[in-house]
Amino acid sequence: MRRFIFPCVAATGLLIVSALPVFAQTSDYGLPQLGSTGGSTATQEEYRLGRAWLRQFRAQAPSWQDPISQHYVESLVNRLLPHSDLSNIQPLVTLIDSRLLNAFAVPGGIIGVNAGLFSFADSEDAFASVLAHELGHISQRHHARQQQRAEETQLPTMAALLAGMLIAAGGGGQAGIATAMGSQAAFLQDQLAYSRRYEQEADRVGLRALAEAGFDPNAMVEMFRSMQRMASLQGGNPPEFLLTHPVTESRISDTQARAAQLSVSNRRDATPQYDMIRARALLDLHRNDPNQAITRLAQSDPAPEARRYLEALVSAERGDLQGALNRLDQLATELPDLTMIPATAVEVALDAGNHEETQSRAQRLLRLFPGHTPTQLLQAEALLQSDPEQAYDLLRNLADNRPEDPQIFILLTEAAGNTGRNGWGHLARAEELQLTGRIDRAIRQLDIADDVATREGNTRLLQRIEQRRKDFLDYRETLEQF
Template identity: 65%
Template sequence: MLRRPGSCFIASALCLALALPTQAADRFEAPGLTDRGGAPAASGDYGLPSLTHGGSQAISGEERRLGRAWLRQFRARAPQWQDAIAQDYVESLVARLLPHSGLARADTVVTLVESRLLNAFAVPGGVVGVNAGLFAFAEREAELASVVAHELGHLAQRHYARGRERAEQVQIPTMAAMLAGMLIAAGGGGDAGIAAAMGTQAAFIQDQLAYSRRFEQEADRVGLQAMAGAGYDPEAMVAMFRAMQRMVSLQGGNPPEFLLTHPMTESRISDTEARARQTPVASPRGEALEYALVRARALLAIHDRDPEQAATRLAQDQAPAGARRYLGALLDARAGRTDRALNALDALTRAHPDLAMLPATAAQVAFAAGRTDDAIARSRAQLRLMPDYVPTRRLLGEALLQRDPDAAYRILRELAERRPEDPQVFTLLAEAAGRSDREAWGHLARAEQLQLTGHIDRAIRQLEVAKEVAERQGDPAATSAITQRREAFLDYRETLETFR
């Protein structure tokens, strides 16, 4: 994948978030850390989030509102890594770490970024972003977990609210200007976006530097506790920091994207190393093949134009044999050798029957090769054993669009209720509604997809079309749902103006 101009400013999300206004709230105190400073309505409302009210007890309503609004703008500009299997893996990892980070009740949303650069970020409101490039850099699952746990530490320690206390008078306009520059850069605006972001950063970054270093240390400590609680070796965080330092030295002082907003010093590494040694792991997790499989998918996404490089990288890193066979099957599928790919994936499934992504990948391969009935049969067989595996349920809904649109609609409608922040689900739901003679509901689903990806004005116009269709067809349930959503969308638009 080619490097996009200004992609390093995706990492600015962490610094930008320091400017977001939040309501006062307690923050998680990790051991040894001293503080220095619903169900969907019958009308068909899909259980979608409000950007103006609510939120969990752990994340304030204002944080949630602004975080969700920021995410919509980010989706509109930044390249998304649309991989349902990788998405499910990262969501599971976040869920594993959350109870040990002080954010057990947080309503988090994971977004994956199609970038080869090493980066992860967290934004107020529980938004967690991970670049595909982080998988390439982290050879072990615990190393990836260390970065995600660190980001959760920023959320748990309320660093954004505390950052606002430091510069309340200047950070709101600064945040808006910086975010505008970052979004321009993420969308390919190049030097213009970079200049806009850097120009506003310079006005206050010196005053924030020492404060940010303290924040980094606090996030490290919370992250160590979260890792240990989830069964990951805390020493992996130290290993990641050392590896980042080596990368900087090899690149002549050009730091990886993550370090642009996470200052790294020898004293910080030493402090983390000392604490890691004193942090016991109650129930250590072994090295999981699952991570190596997702890493193979990430490497393939990164080396999309030369996929053999992904295989070379796995071999160089001495990845497990199962991961290398898995990547080989993906390469066979790309080359049109479908039977060979499916045979390899079926063999891996028999060897590792508990890994849901293996049969799910086989179903994906069959569907991509045009073997729709095989994909449906494989998906149904897996869901009988693993009914809650989202990637397979989504694939079944997509495959059924070609055989039984009404069944596809029911599956995708249920999935949309469970995943109200997933634009891809609403894209499929809109198609299923259209094919099953639910025209008004199809327009509504399309409107939801548009608002989730930052196109709020188009979403409102789509709702107007939906309402006209519902009234013409005499569908009072659809008319009521559309009217309610229009009111919510107008509130969304007001919030989104913060970032324009």
């Protein structure tokens, strides 16, 4: 199974993002009053800060680059989005390679999900309830409203709190929390009542979104109860999610009462898809012992097809390419609507180094589902060896459609180099560096690209570099706020 994990400091997950203000310096957002509907359209400032924060986070937390799982989570978010009081926003999903139970929301539409959330949530409705809650935080603009509260009460600078959050995200764990709380004890006490109210608001928005999108709102109640049980079993080490989203009996009761009043619209037929995505996450989390992934999946009584899917992945891990492909082909015949199954066969063939099989399967799938991003990425990687020109064209199109995806620029850098486009290769490398928070190195990479373009007399590339240099300097200025 493909695992593109960027080298960086190991992380414990984001610890206090949804519950506390994130940005030390912000402009006037035209904020709603506490308890109002919140206003659903993010400002340009929120969008800019959110993207900058994500770059800083990527520099410290290990990304789980699984295109098939990424595509699934994005589709789930897009299913919830129209019912979440959000407009004029394109959310950006990032997956984190961490076994810890956590998810978070950042202004501007950033949704973060730890691989550990898949392990904990044993149904699609349960998983969707967490996404719906996080979208509720964004739609109610809780971060901006908390920042306004900080300014109104003239509380001290947020720099120490931000430092603590980055220590925690970078692997400091409890030390990071201690730094944040020790430096801002008065601030945290002042914000506690507000964060509880924000959690309640996000619950209400999330419950309605779940019901209107065809999910069971009672799944949110069950998730809270499961988290509460987990916290009691772990004593003084509750799951990461509960550090930002404290669960109380009154909150559970309120959620349960509201869920009971909602009727589910257009309930969709259950499919094994979520269990299959969960199998991928479990195999990644237990990559050193696939049998643990099999055991863990079986504990939640998954769909039989999901067990067979995981067995196919494990067969591939153990070098049995044909056995894995046979299992996947049989599943694809039984479940022709699940594109992820033939896409997984493409992935398995690529992992085994069989580029001819990869190309054949990718082309067949893309004829049926043009624009399927995971398959396009897998095809592009195979083409790097056999037809770098085609790989370059494909990756350029993907980069235009997904300019916030670092993995695309990693592959594009190689494709440009393999086709003699050295200047464009350095520019692609610069893009990947800035997307992962290494902005100074990205600017130096632009200088190299500029030198190459000047020697080649490539005026089009020079114009593009100049524009991106201005953008990168703006990014750096924003990153300095954290």
